[in-house]
Amino acid sequence: MAAPEAWRARSCWFCEVAAATTMEATSREAAPAKSSASGPSAPPALFELRLRKILGNVEEGPILQSILPLLNIYYLERIEETALKKGLSTQAIWRRLWDELMKTRPSSLESVTCWRAKFMEAFFSHVLRGTIDVSSDRRLCDQRFSPLLHSSRHVRQLTICNMLQGATELVAEPNRRVLETLASSLHTLKFRHLLFSDVAAQQSLRQLLHQLIHHGAVSQVSLYSWPVPESALFILILTMSAGFWQPGPGSLLLGSRRPRRDAAERCAAALMASRRKSEAKQTARATPAARVTRRSTQESLTAGGTDPKREPLPPATSHEAPGTKRPPSAPATTSSASASSSSTSSSKRAPASSAPQPKPLKRFKRAAGKKGARTPLEASQRFRSISTLELFTVPLSTEAALTLCHLLSSWVSLESLTLSYNGLGSNIFRLLDSLRALSSQAGCRLRALHLSDLFSPLPILELTRAIVRALPLLRVLSIRVDHPSQRDNPAVPGNAGPPSHIIGDEEIPDFGLVLQTLKVRMVKGEQKGTLHCCLRTLRSMNFPDPEYNLALKRLSFHDMNLADCQSEVLFLLQNLTLQEITFSFCRLFEKRPAQFLPEMVAAMKGNSTLKGLRLPGNRLGNAGLLALADVFSEDSSSSLCQLDISSNCIKPDGLLEFAKRLERWGRGAFGHLRLFQNWLDQDAVTAREAIRRLRATCHVVSDSWDSSQAFADYVSTM
Numbered sequence: 001m002a003a004p005e006a007w008r009a010r011s012c013w014f015c016e017v018a019a020a021t022t023m024e025a026t027s028r029e030a031a032p033a034k035s036s037a038s039g040p041s042a043p044p045a046l047f048e049l050r051l052r053k054i055l056g057n058v059e060e061g062p063i064l065q066s067i068l069p070l071l072n073i074y075y076l077e078r079i080e081e082t083a084l085k086k087g088l089s090t091q092a093i094w095r096r097l098w099d100e101l102m103k104t105r106p107s108s109l110e111s112v113t114c115w116r117a118k119f120m121e122a123f124f125s126h127v128l129r130g131t132i133d134v135s136s137d138r139r140l141c142d143q144r145f146s147p148l149l150h151s152s153r154h155v156r157q158l159t160i161c162n163m164l165q166g167a168t169e170l171v172a173e174p175n176r177r178v179l180e181t182l183a184s185s186l187h188t189l190k191f192r193h194l195l196f197s198d199v200a201a202q203q204s205l206r207q208l209l210h211q212l213i214h215h216g217a218v219s220q221v222s223l224y225s226w227p228v229p230e231s232a233l234f235i236l237i238l239t240m241s242a243g244f245w246q247p248g249p250g251s252l253l254l255g256s257r258r259p260r261r262d263a264a265e266r267c268a269a270a271l272m273a274s275r276r277k278s279e280a281k282q283t284a285r286a287t288p289a290a291r292v293t294r295r296s297t298q299e300s301l302t303a304g305g306t307d308p309k310r311e312p313l314p315p316a317t318s319h320e321a322p323g324t325k326r327p328p329s330a331p332a333t334t335s336s337a338s339a340s341s342s343s344t345s346s347s348k349r350a351p352a353s354s355a356p357q358p359k360p361l362k363r364f365k366r367a368a369g370k371k372g373a374r375t376p377l378e379a380s381q382r383f384r385s386i387s388t389l390e391l392f393t394v395p396l397s398t399e400a401a402l403t404l405c406h407l408l409s410s411w412v413s414l415e416s417l418t419l420s421y422n423g424l425g426s427n428i429f430r431l432l433d434s435l436r437a438l439s440s441q442a443g444c445r446l447r448a449l450h451l452s453d454l455f456s457p458l459p460i461l462e463l464t465r466a467i468v469r470a471l472p473l474l475r476v477l478s479i480r481v482d483h484p485s486q487r488d489n490p491a492v493p494g495n496a497g498p499p500s501h502i503i504g505d506e507e508i509p510d511f512g513l514v515l516q517t518l519k520v521r522m523v524k525g526e527q528k529g530t531l532h533c534c535l536r537t538l539r540s541m542n543f544p545d546p547e548y549n550l551a552l553k554r555l556s557f558h559d560m561n562l563a564d565c566q567s568e569v570l571f572l573l574q575n576l577t578l579q580e581i582t583f584s585f586c587r588l589f590e591k592r593p594a595q596f597l598p599e600m601v602a603a604m605k606g607n608s609t610l611k612g613l614r615l616p617g618n619r620l621g622n623a624g625l626l627a628l629a630d631v632f633s634e635d636s637s638s639s640l641c642q643l644d645i646s647s648n649c650i651k652p653d654g655l656l657e658f659a660k661r662l663e664r665w666g667r668g669a670f671g672h673l674r675l676f677q678n679w680l681d682q683d684a685v686t687a688r689e690a691i692r693r694l695r696a697t698c699h700v701v702s703d704s705w706d707s708s709q710a711f712a713d714y715v716s717t718m
Contacts, residue, residue, distance in 0.1 A: 061086045069093055072138065073123070074145040080116065094119050101137065102126075120154035123147070128166040152181040157188035160205075163197045168204040171211070179208075183216035192224045194233065202233060209240040214383035222390035222418075229394055235403050242407045243385030385411065387445070390418040401427040405434035412441050416448040416476075426457050436470040446471060452480035452521075460520060468515065480521035480558070519582075521558035556582035556614075563590040566599075573603040578610060580642075585617035589624060597627045605636040612642035616676075620645060622654025629661045632670065641671030650678040652686035659693035673698045679707040 064086055068076065076090060083090055094115035102122055112118055123140075126132035127147045134140040134147055160166060170179050189212060197205075212218045221241045226234075396404065401424065408414070408431070424431060438444055449467060456463055460481050467477060555578055562569055562583065569588065572581060589596060604610065620628070625645065631638050655675070673694060680687035681704065694700050 061088065064088055072142055073097065073119070073140060074142050074150055077116065077120065077150065091115050097139065098122075101132075101140070117154045117156075120151040121156060124151040124155050125159065127151070128169060129161075130165075146178075148175060148178045149181065152178045153185050155182060155185055157190060158182070158186055159190040159192055161192045161194070163195050164201040164205050167201060167208050171204050171207045179211055183211055186212055186216060186218050188220040188222065189213075189218050190222045190224065191226070191237065194223075194226050194230070196230050197233060202236060205233075206236060206240065209237070210245055210383075213240060213386060214243065214245055219386050220388035220390070221386050222388075222392070223394050224392045226394045229397075229400065231397070231399060234394075234400055238403060238407055239380070241386045241389060242411055243383045243413075244380040245383050246380045385413045387413055387415040388418075389414060389416075390420075391422055392418070392420045393422075395423045396427065398427065401430060405430045408434040409437035410441060411438060412443045413445060414438075415445045416450075417446060418450040420450065420452045421454065424453060425455070428457060428463070432466055432470050435467070439471050439473065444473070447474060448476035449474060450476075450478040452478075452482075454482045456481045464518075464520065474515060476517040477515060478517070478519040478521075478556075480519075515552050517554040517556075518552065519556040519558065521556075521560065552577060554578070554580040554582075556584070557586050558582070558584045560586050561590075562586040562588055566592065566596050570599055570603050573600060573610070574607060576607065576609050580612035580614075581610065582614040582644075583618060584614060585647075588615070588618045589620065593624070597624055601627055601630050604631045604640065605633070605638050608637045608639050610638065610640060612644075613640060614642075614644035614674075615648065616644055616646040616674075618648060620648035620650065622651055622657075624648070625650055625654050625658050626661070629658050632662055632665060634665050643670075643672070644674040646674050646676035646678065648678060650675070650680070652680050652683040652690060655680065656686055656690035656693070659690050659697070662697045663693060670698050673700050675700060675702040677703065677705045681705065681707050 064079070064083055065088055068079070068083060068088065068090060071079065076093065080090055091114070098115060098119050102119070106112055106118075123132070124147075127134065132140070140147070169175060170182070189209075213221075221237065223237070405427075408417075419431075435446070435449075438446060449471065451463075451467070458466065460479060463481075464477070464479055467479075468474060555572065566588075569583070572578065588600075604613070625648070628643075628645075630636070631640060655678075675691075680690075680702065691700050691702060
């Protein structure tokens, strides 16, 4: 076996020399003066001289085409530009390398535009974590190249997992050039399944975030699946993402001389102590009647986990970061107030965390007792911050939620915020206060908010109204609550409303002036009254008035029982401002299908602005599909170009008749038709014929789904 391996190695070396020679010749043709100015180079070997003579006398394209599959990834990456100039593509080679070396199949929903970039990005992560051995395959091993440095320029997103593996390696001096390259190429930083880490790893992460966020191009930070967040590490990631930086090794917030958990608790204790002092001052100024009203309001939130002995929430301006502008009428919360002579008694009453931490509180108390002393965040320097923050399945304690809200109130660069299953509970009111404070800041850019959780202390409609009131310039709002609030059921005793400044009784005159996308989803236990109220609210959002709600273009409902809301659904389908409506698994045709379908079709035939209709999971069936075909008839003014009828119990014969009707009316191409998870496998021949006819009319997207899984649905539609 030695001879074949030696021959293969020599062949690969020949190919690499040929590739290098070709690249040199191409670059010499493009810039003849540059090579002479670069100085003398090492004299080429006799074999290289002969090879260059051969390549100079023949056409390079055919030679390159035969050489490319034999190159290692470093030469293949370097010769990419030259190959493109010769009209050659390396995408098939990179795809084969992915299949053979990465051994994973990309998601069916992922559209890979460049296999070279995808391979190099994954290769970088594997090398960084030590999950791939570059010496195990000759295509990955080359002593003349650094795997991390060579692939770093293709990295657009980087994932850090478990105990911060890779952070220490990236900030090490030998990888300085790698980190500099990442600072300009990396856009998204993700954290998954983080575990408790030591002080050294967190210090390395601190330096890494400073380089990638404050002096780099990272614009998005996402945290996934962190069941038991470490307070110090979570606060470190948040504060660095918000642009705060303390270079000193002994800083109070991110100091390295004591364990990180103590530093985080001191930060949370400082914020809560400052909040308590502000509340005490506001309570002292309030009238007795107002104090009684606010106390009763706060007692009504005790069931949500709020301490009844605590004062109610202060206005949103109490969350403002140092140096931010406040309205003239808003009371200011300054560092001097926090450092007043009453700080000792206030600090004693402020709970630092669920478990008492006397020593950290004592140290903070001494610092706050000095005149002009600054809090942990006030002493920090401000640098560049990210624009997108996502927290998926990261439970937020009171301290963590308070820190997040404090940062959000002045995070003007933030454009998109996603909070998914964080167990906010009654902390949702703090969040709304901080969002209201943020929206009052000059230059606030927050335009997209995605909020989902198991429970909410507010009914979903009131929560929607509260968010829109707090962020009147919001353009995208997505809300999902898996279980209803207790207040959705008026029969539950003790149900009371949230603080009046959160919801308010006044109408929202500009509810839809800039909102473009609204998604509402409630999976379990939804109440008919709430849904009716929600749809009635949408109907009363001045839709008939052409001067209002011209920005709301997309509206989505997911997993909601709209069987009793047919009149509201018809109203939305008649609306002349909406361009896309989604009713996903909403049981639209569960009641009165024979009467409702013609009404629905008539509404759509008269709507010339609706472009997209998504009806997955509504048990449309063959009869419903044929009725829907009338939307594309000759007497219709509909401009519908995207239709999603996935998971609707459609059979091949019904789909074929649908295609024939479109042909008969000569509708022409109308866009996209989605047919996922229908019963097309019951008659494969008829299904293929139907899809063939449909593809002359529209772009069809389907799958090979086993309809035997849907036997229960089949029985229900018999």
